[in-house]
Amino acid sequence: MTVGLAAEVSAASPDAVRVRELANELFDALRSATGDGVGITRASYGKGESAALDIVDAKARALGLPTERDAGANLVVTFAGSEPQLPFLACGSHLDSVPQGGNFDGAAGVVAGLAVLAGFKAEGFRPRRTLKLFGLRGEESARFGKAYLGSSALFGRLSAADLAVMAADSKVSLGDCMREVGVDVDRVKNGQPLLDPKSVAAWVELHIEQGPVLVARQLPVGIVTGIRGNLRHRVVECVGSAGHSGAVPRWLRHDAMFATAELITHLDHHWRTLLERGRDLVITTGVVTTDPHEHAIARIPGMLRFSFELRSQSKETLEAFYDLFLSECRLIGEERGVEFRLDRRLESSPATMDPAWVARLKQAARSLGLPDEEIPSGAGHDAAVFANEGIPSAMIFVRNEHGSHNPDESMAIEDFVAGVAIMRSALKEAAA
């Protein structure tokens, strides 16, 4: 990958050195402030997330860039253009994480944005359009079941029901957690946008790839074409009847675990069939548990709770598979004398990245001597929310080993430098 590389991405260039130093400093600071002994934990609208915002905020100010917190309590760093009445260019990503997650998921995009803005300032670039870096809150679904909370709040897309959801790790509602960190919850509750989509000319987000594709294909970066949507239930409760394991014969059992095992095995078969037909789909039951207050080895589990998630690039595939899920719940429920109780259905729409921006990022990559490979995003990103508000949106993926949502995330800083260079080149062109 070194032949034909432009100066900005060659390891010894002053730009590359500056980006690498900033990245190492910020990633180290984030890791040491939010490490949990196993991985890092920056709970959405919680302490670790706020600490991460503070670290980036302080660094931005130290670099001479003005910062503020918007009405959604997100960090906003501004690099003013000469024509501030023009819609601004936005970049960034989120600063929260799953529990015991990795240091790069989300944070890489914020550090990248700061590196770009700091670079512009250092070289005395005077753009027409203002550029803004967003350090968003609440992108991960681990704490409140729903993803994209920070970006959804920005556009007035959260409901009172969303705000009433209790945190998985404490008995506090999303609304209260938001208020605690300074969100204007009344506006959010009333569905008022905190940011006018028309004021945003584009959203550009750098993110580590969370799947294995770039590693397998030996590509340092990829240009994202679209983002999967999802359908979710935070909690499905399979309710049967508890009983003494030795005393109730098979035909009198209403075993919540055997019923759920059959449900999942059926869905797995349907999944395989759909994949063979070329449909895009993944199914996950990430949280599974019998009731710790009453489960025992010698007790037929009368209740099992599990989370349920479907993801696809096609809304039609999501809905069709969801119908299949409901129908399997009914059939197995009847056959086994159990009931599957579903909590509120949560959904995020699939999104398409802006073709002009995809072309611009690919062109920027080529001009830097980097590959311009297209890649779909299996995971969700705030960029999907911006795109679905009609804002031209684009993403750069950076190669990352061992996936994400775990402590073993591994992004080489040279790959990150390459991603930043693409982003910088494209934003410079659009802002000029």
Place this chain on the structure above:
Amino acid sequence: MTVGLAAEVSAASPDAVRVRELANELFDALRSATGDGVGITRASYGKGESAALDIVDAKARALGLPTERDAGANLVVTFAGSEPQLPFLACGSHLDSVPQGGNFDGAAGVVAGLAVLAGFKAEGFRPRRTLKLFGLRGEESARFGKAYLGSSALFGRLSAADLAVMAADSKVSLGDCMREVGVDVDRVKNGQPLLDPKSVAAWVELHIEQGPVLVARQLPVGIVTGIRGNLRHRVVECVGSAGHSGAVPRWLRHDAMFATAELITHLDHHWRTLLERGRDLVITTGVVTTDPHEHAIARIPGMLRFSFELRSQSKETLEAFYDLFLSECRLIGEERGVEFRLDRRLESSPATMDPAWVARLKQAARSLGLPDEEIPSGAGHDAAVFANEGIPSAMIFVRNEHGSHNPDESMAIEDFVAGVAIMRSALKEAAA
């Protein structure tokens, strides 16, 4: 059931009145001392269990019966015979319970024994053989994974490995919990019997039925013919790889929940096949959980823990199905790139009740105008341990609605009185 009933079991007889009063008093006292708000909790070698022993102990002494704690810290109430050198007749059951369990599972047999001894004393009966009532500890497996701890300790059948097992509800070992309540742990650890099986002429245990058979057949009592054995793993760990749910496609997943669901569904099919061939078997996975420290809706579960239990009246069926289980673990493990890790295998042998005692109990039932129906025990009981030590053992089941190991156990006191009358009649004949 009222036609032809003997005086002892007709509701207005002095015997029936005395048994009913004693039972109501003791069951009320037990419930109020060990209620947990939902059901009752008398943890094996824990506080609730000790409280239950104290309640029965105090009542026995109030009735003029001498009491002691044996080297296993069990309650022993003695009604001395005129020929104390003869092997004694033992009766009783256990006083521990599962968490949020019912008031009768175990306690009914201890109250029944006290009612019998108190009745003998009240009427001035002078037996040749001594009678002893045991209020045993540690029958339930909920806290330490293994059942029959109290009776196994009595006969030197616990190992150092058993004593090292940690409680499910605290970080204390079985050995330490035993020492805490006064067990002579050094003798137990060395496998020394605390009670010589040759000194015991018989073990007679009354217990609520934990299945639905007596209710369905409208029988107040049943005479037990045999007791199922079991094979158990307290914890099977399915180890796959965690990953971002959106980013890892199906063919790269090592999902611990989907693998376990498939395992259980396969075992369920095999189970159905064996039942169709007339084999006796039940399979239970009572405790199932992803890792609460790292599970999340958007994370492929890299690990799932579950308990595994097989029960059968046939040792051969247990071993054959266990082999099938191991082979399914291997096959699914290979296919899905996961590993099923098994902790120590625990086992309890099936047991046959003594034919002469079964005949004696049936004869006693008939002479009281009660049904003498035979019934196998699907659940395990301390009687299995006594039987497997060569002690002639027998059990009376009392009808009970809603099963056991839950707060809804429901035993009518009239049915209990009938069971006590059978026990009393048979013990009187054997002791005379």
